[in-house]
Amino acid sequence: MWSTARDIAAGDLVITRELVQPLVITPGKELNSKYGVYRHSDLIGVPYGSKIGSRNGKGFIHVLRPTPELWTLALPHRTQILYLADIAFVSSWLNIKPGSRVIEAGTGSGSFTHSVARTIGTSGHLWSYEFHEARASKAREEFSRHGMDDIVTLTHRNVCKDGFTVVDTVDAVFLDLPMPWEAVEHAKNALRKDRVTRICCFSPCMEQVLRTVTALNDAGFSDITMYETLLRPHQVDSVPALPPISQIGEKLKKSEQKREEKRLRQIANSRAAAGKRKRSDDADEDDGDRAEGSLGKRLKTDDEDDVTQHEDEQSPRTGNQQSGRPVADAAETKGALPENPPRKITISKTFPEVRGHTSYLTFACLLPTLPVAQTPASGTEGAVNNPATSSEMVRDIQTIAVH
Amino acid sequence: MGEGSSKTAQNTRADTIQAGNTLLLRLPSGDIKTWKLEKDSAANLGKFGSFHANELVGQQFGLTYEIADKKLKVVSSRTLQEVEDTEATNELINDGQFVQPLTAEEIETLKKSGVHASEIIKKQIAQHANYGLKTEYSKEKYKKRKEAKFSKSFTVIDPTVFNVCDYWFNKDQNRVRDVRPDALGQMLNIANITHGGRYLAVDDASGIVVAGILERLGGKGRLITICDVDSPPAYPAMVHMNFTREVTQVLSSLNWATVDEEYTPIVPPSEPPSKAKSDAQKTRLNKRKAVNDTLNRTREELFAGEFDGLVVASEYDPSSILEKLSPYLAGSANIVVHSPYVQIVTDLQNQLRDLPQYLGPAVTEMWLRRYQVLPGRTHPLMNMSGSGGFILHTIKMYNTWLQFGVHTHSRLGPDTTTRRLSP
Numbered sequence: 055m056w057s058t059a060r061d062i063a064a065g066d067l068v069i070t071r072e073l074v075q076p077l078v079i080t081p082g083k084e085l086n087s088k089y090g091v092y093r094h095s096d097l098i099g100v101p102y103g104s105k106i107g108s109r110n111g112k113g114f115i116h117v118l119r120p121t122p123e124l125w126t127l128a129l130p131h132r133t134q135i136l137y138l139a140d141i142a143f144v145s146s147w148l149n150i151k152p153g154s155r156v157i158e159a160g161t162g163s164g165s166f167t168h169s170v171a172r173t174i175g176t177s178g179h180l181w182s183y184e185f186h187e188a189r190a191s192k193a194r195e196e197f198s199r200h201g202m203d204d205i206v207t208l209t210h211r212n213v214c215k216d217g218f219t220v221v222d223t224v225d226a227v228f229l230d231l232p233m234p235w236e237a238v239e240h241a242k243n244a245l246r247k248d249r250v251t252r253i254c255c256f257s258p259c260m261e262q263v264l265r266t267v268t269a270l271n272d273a274g275f276s277d278i279t280m281y282e283t284l285l286r287p288h289q290v291d292s293v294p295a296l297p298p299i300s301q302i303g304e305k306l307k308k309s310e311q312k313r314e315e316k317r318l319r320q321i322a323n324s325r326a327a328a329g330k331r332k333r334s335d336d337a338d339e340d341d342g343d344r345a346e347g348s349l350g351k352r353l354k355t356d357d358e359d360d361v362t363q364h365e366d367e368q369s370p371r372t373g374n375q376q377s378g379r380p381v382a383d384a385a386e387t388k389g390a391l392p393e394n395p396p397r398k399i400t401i402s403k404t405f406p407e408v409r410g411h412t413s414y415l416t417f418a419c420l421l422p423t424l425p426v427a428q429t430p431a432s433g434t435e436g437a438v439n440n441p442a443t444s445s446e447m448v449r450d451i452q453t454i455a456v457h
Numbered sequence: 458m459g460e461g462s463s464k465t466a467q468n469t470r471a472d473t474i475q476a477g478n479t480l481l482l483r484l485p486s487g488d489i490k491t492w493k494l495e496k497d498s499a500a501n502l503g504k505f506g507s508f509h510a511n512e513l514v515g516q517q518f519g520l521t522y523e524i525a526d527k528k529l530k531v532v533s534s535r536t537l538q539e540v541e542d543t544e545a546t547n548e549l550i551n552d553g554q555f556v557q558p559l560t561a562e563e564i565e566t567l568k569k570s571g572v573h574a575s576e577i578i579k580k581q582i583a584q585h586a587n588y589g590l591k592t593e594y595s596k597e598k599y600k601k602r603k604e605a606k607f608s609k610s611f612t613v614i615d616p617t618v619f620n621v622c623d624y625w626f627n628k629d630q631n632r633v634r635d636v637r638p639d640a641l642g643q644m645l646n647i648a649n650i651t652h653g654g655r656y657l658a659v660d661d662a663s664g665i666v667v668a669g670i671l672e673r674l675g676g677k678g679r680l681i682t683i684c685d686v687d688s689p690p691a692y693p694a695m696v697h698m699n700f701t702r703e704v705t706q707v708l709s710s711l712n713w714a715t716v717d718e719e720y721t722p723i724v725p726p727s728e729p730p731s732k733a734k735s736d737a738q739k740t741r742l743n744k745r746k747a748v749n750d751t752l753n754r755t756r757e758e759l760f761a762g763e764f765d766g767l768v769v770a771s772e773y774d775p776s777s778i779l780e781k782l783s784p785y786l787a788g789s790a791n792i793v794v795h796s797p798y799v800q801i802v803t804d805l806q807n808q809l810r811d812l813p814q815y816l817g818p819a820v821t822e823m824w825l826r827r828y829q830v831l832p833g834r835t836h837p838l839m840n841m842s843g844s845g846g847f848i849l850h851t852i853k854m855y856n857t858w859l860q861f862g863v864h865t866h867s868r869l870g871p872d873t874t875t876r877r878l879s880p
Contacts (some may be wrong), residue, residue, distance in 0.1 A: 058653075058654075060763065060787065060788075071816060071817060100859055101787075101788045101855060102787070102788050102789040103787065103788015103789035103790070103852070103853060103854050103855050104788055104854070104855050104857060104859050105813070105854055105855075105857070105858055105859065106858075106859045106860070107858060107859065107860035114858075116816055116852075116854060117789075118789045118816075118852060119788075119789040121649040121791070122646075122649075123646060123647055123649065138643065138646065138647070139639070139643065139823075141646065142639070142642040142643040142645070142646040142647075143638075143639050143642050143643075143825075145642060145646065146618065146619045146638060146639070146641065146642030146645075147619050147638075147642075149615075149617040149618070149619065151469065151618075151672050151673060151675060152652035152673065152674070152675030152677075153468070153675060169646060172649070172651055173646075173650075173651070173652075173673065174652075175651065175652035175653070175675070177652070177675070248517075249472070249517055249518075249519075250517065250518060250519035250615050260835070263830075263835070264832075264835065267537070267830050267832070267835075268832070271537045274534065275534075276534030277534075278537065278830050279827065279828070279830060280827070280828040280830045280835075281825060281826065281827050281828070282825070282826045282828070282837075283639050283823070283824065283825045283826075284824040284825075285643070285821050285822070285823065285824070286821060286822040286823075286824055287819065287820070287821050287822075288799065288803065288820040288821065288822060288847070290803045290806045290807060290820055292807050400800070400803045400804050400806075400807045401803070402799055402803040402820060404822070414828075416830070419519065419534075419615075421519060421520060421533075421534045422517045422519075422520070
């Protein structure tokens, strides 16, 4: 598939963290983006996983080795695509592993295709079917460019009408079709019969699920089950520890006290002023008047200063302490305030908007009907019957064999 | 066309059940029993019957058997039954009424006389006073409940990674550190585990992660695990996979002492003392030498680095694990850390995002809902698994800065712009 060499070579597909489009390294070409200017030839010989500064010094890019997961984020959308959570779950339930033979219909944007191709490797095979001709040719070109020719066979075909190109061959079938129930019998033909095989139908609507379940049941699939899986991304932040209410309580108490002091001062002032008026009516003691008047003014200014200072209290008073190291006595004198610098905590929550539904994943097994040819033990005196010959009575009892 | 048809799929275990396999047997009650198939032994499933172990040898995985006279009979797969809607309700059915004249002793006698489970259930239904009043759905449930009680049968669970993980998770999710099958599938995909790749893993989750990686390697590539004990780690979840030797031989283990480059492991001497020794002693020394050589080779291999990925499901501080092991990762290697606790991975994310050698650390949570699928009765299961844990994923970057195509690595200075790249 993609390069496994340590260093980037000409012709390699390279993913960058910064650019949405993947790059195919072509000597002579230049990448010119808001992240700077890069010559493709500069990247040749550079190890994957490097950070590269641009020629014009205006930015940098991280050059990454492509993976199906990165490709899913970068790929050109031809259709609605499958995402990590569903791909991983389907692959796991269908037991897709190196050497597996798998059918996929339809190909769509190739998101699942890349992931399966990675997992099955060159000892496995993936037959991919797409009924939309233009999409099929685009996907074929892409798979070829990505070195997947020996793993993936892409066929332009309507599998609901014409079925698959292989019989009794594959270990698993994945149907991402509008009407998967129309392909269930074809899928059964394509699945091998000498071991347990599996199918998954991917449908966004419950009505589709119900019709699919009926079709699977009628075709003799067992262990029918259905799942929904989602991936919830978390937004992580580091913030100062939340202030305790005692701190706010103290602040409120102080401000209440100040307000009361102010009120009392104002009463005192107005009384004094009233007295002065009286006295000025009497028209004597000129000097005393002036002194008291200015005192009243000064008091008021002090009060205003107090208020501003009070508002600043939450942040350490840096004015007179700038020269020294941040002083801990700020915290000591105010008791409830956090130490300086404030303790940080890590918090996380799910992103405000997340994917709420992708599709229902309907799974089923097809149990083997063919005896195993090469095993010495089968056919010996054991009483094990072929499932096909098991009696009506046995069928009647319906053993609990739900997956 | 011949694609894929020329070769059979590589198997990580024998095609069929073999003597020596450790099997998972699902009983009619829904319980799963672990059972090691010893040649020529007898298997006893308690009230569900007993049979001769050899009968399973050579059989396919995944089939259901009925036990009759200690012999096994394959049961065809169960199909879903359409249930007819009727007017019946539970209006006239009250709790505590005497409805079943058939006594436990009578049922026991019937069972002893070898009457088939389906006959017993028929008898019970015939004698049940209120059976006719039940809704069709309720009748179905009743029959199912009785089958779970009386039928003598079992299923050999196909030991896929999914099924084995599911078994362990349901048995004791703490022992697999909340690695649910969906979480495991995601970890393997995000870590880009590829046939032939080279990986590091720290698995304190009973070996379920190791099992998943080994299966995806399919006998080609390399896996070095680091454990917290001085002997080879027991990965009990791996036992149920019944891997062949080819699959497990790519696995080697070191511990937190032997991964220390500065440390010289203290091993017993493997060179014979001066005088000639007995054969027994020579064999012992040779064995010792082999163990020591393997240890040294594995350490050298680790220290040479350039691994393709690191997967962690550990009880230890993940940032200390990353600090120790990420120097051995190649650029663009995927790092996946799973934890049952969101705080562990968010704290880690918070530390990593300031370090230029970790690109875009991101935290995700798994969510999985299973449905009951029955004709006319499809709905999510009433109980669901609350958590499959949390995953942090990041990509390892070389701690170098390349400029203008000058291909000499220069130390990266303090870089304040790295943070901006976090998603």
